[in-house]
Amino acid sequence: MKTIKELQQEIINDFSFLDSWDEKYTYLIELGDSMPPMDPANKTEANLVKGCQSSVWFSLRCEDGRVYLEADSDSLIVRGITAILTTIVSGQCAQDLLSMDVQFLDEIGLWKHLSLQRNNGVMAMLEHLKSFVSEHCNIA
């Protein structure tokens, strides 16, 4: 299992080959498209990430100290971001997730241009993830 840091570095490398905004966003949307669709039954109020401008659902579960994430959004761009998060997060140790940051967002450059209001959405996703881990995973 690769570490959170290694997985983020892979994403950063992938994006570094893309020059224009058009290519970067197209790739991001493709990542979202490649993610399996979320079971509609999991699109509950409790799974709705609060603080995002678009609707984002996180379905999280803990198994043997590891966390698994399924995600969806009505926005193609946000769905792409959640696909990256799913790759980075799923299967990781609960303990490691509590201290994770989302450095890939700064490095791939997509977020530099986003206004504070939109950027807050990503922070909201991270908060949602961390509070789930704190509340539902037994961390020694």
Place this chain on the structure above:
Amino acid sequence: MADGQDIEFHGLLHIDSYGQSTEIIPRNTREGMLTQRNSPGPFGSIPGIRKGGASRLGIGWSCKRGHAAQSIHHIEHDVRALDADFYAFSSHKMYGPTGIGVLYGKESWLEKLPPYQSGGEMIDSVSLEHTTYNQLPFKFEAGTPHIEGPIGLSTAIDYLKEFDSLQLRAYEEDLLDYGVERLTSIPGLTLYGNPKKRSSILPFNIQGIQHYDLGSLLDAFGIAVRTGQHCTQPIMDRLGIPGNVRASLALYNSKADIDALIDGIMRARKILRK
């Protein structure tokens, strides 16, 4: 407060439904004031603030208040002609600094109102038995003032006064007409609101494209728009619009900016419709 029942689809409030004080039952004294807000956020229609429309405060005062934050730099305002008791607008909507605004009030009202903050300069004399407050405007200017704000705002006002307001209005209307013409030529685009008088904004959606996605891409292309519900959820819910993209025009914009917006929309659409 508008409850959404009095909104027509073209984005105009039925202002007559607010006409007389007796028609408005205040839920509490704070809501008892009738606010006529021109140019509501999601549509940019100008209902035309007009004389009259007083409502009753729970304490038996009658008060007319105008809220002009969205339109202060677009249309002429004359508080005397409106006979407004109060009139409010924000500095940052007229190219001034953030964190400051103007509340105009008739002197007779301001004399009646007690200070809302305490601090230096707002008192006349203080003793343990009795305190009297300073005269206007000092009784509302407690403590160390926000010094740089008024300086910036007054510079912004001077700047705006350099322009002939009629010419400016004509320029902005011409830009808006051009924007409406170009946007409505895009297949699948819905332009919201169809008021007789539109004020400065062009709210829209494109079929099959989420507003946030379009806004994010325009952002990356260097075109600033706002997306979402524009702090007007009740109206948007009533009209069944989950959110939209809103371009705002001002005196510093040109037709080239509108062309850039249209090009940006076409470029974004290619990415989002694969």
